[in-house]
Amino acid sequence: MLEIKVLTLFPDMVRAVLETSILGRAQAQGQVRYEVTDIRDFSVDKHRTVDDTPYGGGAGMIMMASCIVEAVEAVRTSDASPVLLTSPQGDRLDERLTLELLAEAESEGEIILVCGHYKGIDERAQDILGMREISIGDYVLSGGELPALVIVDAMVRRVAGVLHDAASADCDSFTAERDGGLDCPWYTKPPVYRELAIPEVLLTGHHAKIEQWRQEQARARTRARRPDLLGEPDAKIAPER
Ligand code: ADE
Numbered sequence: 001m002l003e004i005k006v007l008t009l010f011p012d013m014v015r016a017v018l019e020t021s022i023l024g025r026a027q028a029q030g031q032v033r034y035e036v037t038d039i040r041d042f043s044v045d046k047h048r049t050v051d052d053t054p055y056g057g058g059a060g061m062i063m064m065a066s067c068i069v070e071a072v073e074a075v076r077t078s079d080a081s082p083v084l085l086t087s088p089q090g091d092r093l094d095e096r097l098t099l100e101l102l103a104e105a106e107s108e109g110e111i112i113l114v115c116g117h118y119k120g121i122d123e124r125a126q127d128i129l130g131m132r133e134i135s136i137g138d139y140v141l142s143g144g145e146l147p148a149l150v151i152v153d154a155m156v157r158r159v160a161g162v163l164h165d166a167a168s169a170d171c172d173s174f175t176a177e178r179d180g181g182l183d184c185p186w187y188t189k190p191p192v193y194r195e196l197a198i199p200e201v202l203l204t205g206h207h208a209k210i211e212q213w214r215q216e217q218a219r220a221r222t223r224a225r226r227p228d229l230l231g232e233p234d235a236k237i238a239p240e241r
Helices: 011-018 021-028 065-075 095-108 123-129 145-156 166-170 207-225
Strands: 002-008 032-038 083-092 110-114 132-135
Touching: 002 011, 002 065, 002 095, 002 145, 011 021, 011 032, 011 145, 021 032, 021 145, 032 065, 065 110, 065 123, 083 095, 083 145, 095 110, 095 145, 110 145, 132 145
Parallel strands: 002 032, 002 110, 083 110, 083 132
Antiparallel strands: none
């Protein structure tokens, strides 16, 4: 079973999300196990301080190296376990990187995510731990909890057996089935809503034709909305699992 260990200053916030919906079900079904650790437990003073002002001056607070290093060392079972640090300066997450991280996590049996905070962390934590920095996009959030949860969600839904209908994930946006591009439009009942009828082909029962229509729609949508995904398809396609 894959162990996902999250180190955070806001354990209640992280636990609440991990217990909900598909993430919660994955743990209930025994496919993953979450362990949430409060970084403050590794503070060395009675005020449970975890941050201080930057040497050399400047605005903002910096997380101390010791809390992070000792928290990671306490939870990891092996030096080979992947350790991620959420950071706007990291490698940008996409479906391909998600699957790469998941494969590494599954081969080691665990993955550790450190939620960055404040202005940043003392660089010596990185010198010691060599964490892989992951960004969820080119914008700055006020904490690393949401990015860590985004990374966990993107990974866990690709763990075998977590989604009831795995075929539905196979044709999501960014998958090989979609040539690394966007997904097609989808419809459900009723067939007419506010005078809008669903495309007729979907009622024909002709599976090959429906699949062809979906591929065409997906390609058109990708061309219109995300032409960047067409440029270098191989680089964008998440490999099959
Ligand atoms: N922390 C703050 N902003 C972030 C981002 N965009 N990605 C990952 N971690 C972050």
